[in-house]
Amino acid sequence: MSASITIVGLGSGNPDRLTMGIVKTLQRASKVYVRTQEHPVMSVLDELNVATQSFDHVYEARDSFPEVYASIADILIEKAAAGQEGTNIVYAVPGHPMVAEATVQILRERCAHEGIRLSILGGESFLDEAFIRLGFDPIEGFQLLDASGLDASLLQPRLHTVIGQVYDTFTASDVKLALMELYPDDYKITVGHALGVEGQEQILQVPLYELDRVEGYGNLSLVYVPRSEDEMLRQRTFARLHEIVAILRSPEGCPWDREQTHASIRKNLIEETYEVLETIDEDDPEHMQEELGDLLLQVMLHSQMEEEIGTFNVFDVIQGLNDKLIFRHPHVFGQNKAEDAEAALSNWEQMKAEEKRRKGLDPGQASVLDGIPKDLPALMKAYKLQKKASKVGFDWERINDVLDKIEEELAELREAVEQDLTLEEKTAELGDLLFAAANAARFLHTDPEEALSMTNRKFIQRFHFIEDELRARGKTVHESSLEEMDAIWQQAKNQV
Template identity: 55%
Template sequence: MTGKIIVVGLGAGTLDQLPLGCYRLLKNGNRVYVRTREHPVVEQLEQEGVAVTSFDDVYERHGTFDAVYSSIAASLLDQAKQQGELVYAVPGHPLVAEKTVQLLLKEAPQQDVSVEVKGGQSFLDPLFARLQIDPIDGFALLDATSIRSEQVNPLLHTVIAQVYDKLTASDVKLTLMEVFPDEYQVTVATAIGVSGLERIESIPLFELDRVEHLGNLSLVYVPPTQEQAVLNRQFYTLKRIVETLRSPEGCPWDREQTHSSIRKNLIEETYEVLETIDDDDPDAMCEELGDLLLQIMLHAQMAAEDGFFTVEDIVAGLNEKLIRRHPHVFGEGGASNADEALANWQEIKAQEKAARGQDINAQSKLAGIPRDLPALMYAYKLQKKAAAVGFDWDQIADVYKKIEEEYRELREADPAEQAGELGDLLFAVVNLARFLKIDPEEALALTNRKFTNRFSYIEQKLRESNRTFEQTDLAEMDKWWEEAKTR
């Protein structure tokens, strides 16, 4: 090895708490580097004549912590190769919440530099003692500079380190608010275990970024909870509830259901979601999407009981598919517009079918449309597939002519032929919708709502006049219908 870096932990307190071996190493080291001077031990070492070089200025030159840590690690490796050996001191324990040490351990062997890690008390020991926490109950240590809500488990003791300032605290607060209520009590600790500097304060979560004593030695402790309102926001709670409903101790009705018996529920819940979309009602949509999700969870639980698949298998398969079919987002592919993205999707989908042994060339070009779709939607998809291979009208004028032709045939048809001729007319109208780039299902739904609103106006007018439908006539209803158009 051309160089050596000895990493020493400065502990969580003062020089008196430092192990003797670490003290001697720092005291006798030819060149001591510290990540930051903002630690009680560094000040005491300098008072004893130890010369230290800090990297505090690096924080000012870079916009992200990742860039800071990479710069520090690169500088230390260069100095080690030049000097042969150096001592690098970090707060706490070198292997607890210390990204620079992890970078050194990863990159040093490639640069012919050895890294030796010495001990040091981490901030966790005095924290557990002060707050009387037993981590055996379940414990998570997270980095404030990269925290994500999915890392936070409300059932665990959670310690969030490196809450350097109010800006970082604000990011932590917003992340935690995705899991906990705004008033949830958290604890902010600064310089834990350092006599004279230690500050411990319990506050509601929404005040986290108002704490004045935040600094390099600050952390946030989030206690675990069994509050149902908090746990209800977790996916695993939903899974456990559905498991319980289907268990011998659960609901008799739920236990009796099968995939077939609740098949219609899936369709009904889907249409109820569509209704909330049409009504532009976010609150109702939230509730109805929950009802739809319940159907998925019930089917997943039934499949798990039979040993076929679990809800985790569903999620894993979906994640893999989304990544695989979006190479322009997650891979090396490219797509500059929606049409190119859709072409990528279709090409990869075809490759997947081929990999499963399906002979795509032997399949009908009309294959792949769910047979239980509403007839209007089914016709629309049939026509799109046929048009994709060139079986289509050249101009929209030809479509209008076809509609007129089918209309005449319907008028001239015998009663036994009328159903078929009406279907032909509707099919031609669907073609027109496709040429106009209008979803026929949505168009008809729009007209249904329009009819409902105008008919409701007629009912309203009847109520206002204390009459029933039997006490009015078509002429009066037509008058109100026309009035409804202008409302």
């Protein structure tokens, strides 16, 4: 049998808060290890004649905290396994063993597997002092977050928030940047150093932007963000958006929003999509931000309609998307490799086929052309159809073959016009010409929609040039001849 391990908490830093039980456990121990000597209680242990060995040297020998914690656990497990039954190794940690102590969590898991008896004696946590010294009641709503790797998505303004392990100015800077994702720059933040430790305690209130200018950060530092009911702090959260849309659709909400159905706002989704595309074409980030919000609203409304009848909600939509993105990117979230975009696309297609198999669908029975939305704009749809067909070898070999096809289709359109065929026949020939032109775009590695949009923008700019020039001459396009407008058009080609 092996020795046992007892983990004790040394409290938040005030020696008077050590319990008698923990003191006796330390004095009776066969060997006492401490995670770090950098703690106010260590001087008292010397007075109590408790000999200790620290793991500070492990911090210096390892490159990251996870490596440090794993190494400490390895050493303790090794010492316990080599010890005799009846002996007790004590591992002392700052604060409470179950609060922000990664080594304790590792030991709890490993000791159970190794057959080593593990006991834990709680100590005063830094949270106990925080509740007292900062004067808030956690039952009002409270969250404890780790400064390392703090993410803005975890922040909830309606909760009292304590951020622990703010070891240095660099960590404080990371905390500041995360908080600024949600809180205004001048929001009042409290910094606490060595709370409850006589002669060392400091409590400072500073605007958020000065958080990393505060001095004295160390092992006993924390940041406190008071809870707030200010609705403006929630305006940047997804939860608030979900709440607002639900209110709009509720009996007490907006009469217009309540009346809408998937069908009635179908066109809105299309319109908002094109308005986003316009901001992309115009390279207008400020306008893009607004239009992306309008597009997101359409997603929220359609999801809310389904939530009301219990089929799914927007969080199901998000989960489905997250699952899909992870599954279709095995070269990012799995073991596959992709050295370039072509390899990544190949992975994507393979995983799409695997998804179909898991749904009971046989990819071999599906049409090569499946998966193209029927309501896509025609030019975009033509491009996608030909792209899919090309993957199975149904394609021209060279772009010159495509250009020959364009000339052939143009000749057939000329013939249809010259012979004054029916409108339906002329339309069919025009469609063949456009289809061939879309294929040329694929060989040029460009998008036909994008190419035509570029030409549309160019036409608009040049026609505006004509209007401006005529206006400068005291005329309008309605008062000008084709010859005059064409002459100005030639000028526009050199300038726009």
